Amino acid sequence: MLAPLALVGLTLPGCSELLTEGGAAGAGLGGAAIADVVGAGATTTTGIGLGVQAGVRAGLHYAQRRAHAAAQDRIAAAAGPLPVGAVAAWSITHKVPIEPDERGEVTIVRVIEAGSIHCKEIVFSVDATSRPEEMPRRGFYTAYVCRDGQAWRWASAEPATERWGSLQ
Structure with missing residues (x-):
């Protein structure tokens, strides 16, 4: 039951909510059904079902x-070598x-340097669509990236819960 649901969810871009809720519900029902088959009581069956559901939800998150x-x-790597104002x-x-899948642009707003700390404040856009034939919806966000050796890394908390919901 869970495997077909997961495969369907993975083949539909933008259906992570369906996958999250459907997968968790399917796992809960599947776990409860298995517990019932092995002869567990109602309380144990419910507990097993809820445990499996929580495990699947944690895995998806x-x-x-x-x-x-x-x-x-990807955004940090694109922003790292840029000077202020470049895109x-x-x-x-x-x-x-x-x-x-997502795409967008990134620009440097300012450089922050103190001692061995080299960071940049960035503004980036995200062009997202639910389906390839749709016109993308553009959102703008701010963040910080910092140099870590040769690589540039994300250095701020997720810029907006609107982008990915409450999952951070």
Whole structure:
């Protein structure tokens, strides 16, 4: 039951909410059904079902956080070499489509340097669509990136819960 639901959810870009809720509900029902088959009582069956559901939901949230971190890494890498006022494109294509592919632009607002700390304040756009044939909706966000050796890394909390909901 859960495997077909997960496969359907993974093939539909932008359906992470369906995957999250459907997968968790399917896992809860599947866990309860297994517990019932092995002869567990109602309380134990409910507990097993809720435990499996919580595990699936935690796994999906983990995968979504990894997808968000990958997008942040792409934005930081595009922003790192830029001087103030320059603009660069960024994009992310997720290997597992748990989140929609995104693209946009990033610019440097200011450079912040103190001792060995080298950071940049950025403004970036995200052009997102639910379907490839749609015109993208553009959102703008601010963040900070800092140099970590040769790489530039995301250095601020998620800029807006509107972008990814309450999941951070």
